[in-house]
Amino acid sequence: MPNEPAAPTNPTDPTTDVPSDDPGTALLLTQPVPGVAVLQFNRPAKLNALSRAVVDALNQRLDALRDDDSVCVLVLTGAGRAFCAGWDLSSGDGSPPAVTSAYDAQRAFADKRPPRFAGR
Numbered sequence: 001m002p003n004e005p006a007a008p009t010n011p012t013d014p015t016t017d018v019p020s021d022d023p024g025t026a027l028l029l030t031q032p033v034p035g036v037a038v039l040q041f042n043r044p045a046k047l048n049a050l051s052r053a054v055v056d057a058l059n060q061r062l063d064a065l066r067d068d069d070s071v072c073v074l075v076l077t078g079a080g081r082a083f084c085a086g087w088d089l090s091s092g093d094g095s096p097p098a099v100t101s102a103y104d105a106q107r108a109f110a111d112k113r114p115p116r117f118a119g120r
Contacts, residue, residue, distance in 0.1 A: 044080025
């Protein structure tokens with residue numbers, strides 16, 4: 001049986017299944033091409049479940065992107081096999097916060113960026 005290479009263990013590599021509870025690596029921001037920002041939940045071992053720290057990081061990133069005129073498109077995605085499993089009940093953060101803070105940040109981003117469709 002041939003030896004298979006060891007799985008990568010880099011927590012910033014979205015192809016790995018390394019849990020990342022650090023808000024700095026639990027939510028990754030990349031800009032693969034000019035004008036496009038990709039925010040990726042990076043807790044694949046927890047199916048990208050949210051914690052209070054991740055929601056706070058998401059709100060901060062959305063606020064910064066809202067004010068960045070170079071960003072025209074925002075893609076929100078999850079590493080691994082799930083986008084987001086919901087609230088991480090094992091995070092120790094108790095019940096999930098009211099969704100209004102995350103909704104308000106997302107709405108503020110959307111309000112500043114009216115939808116544009118290709119070909120129109």
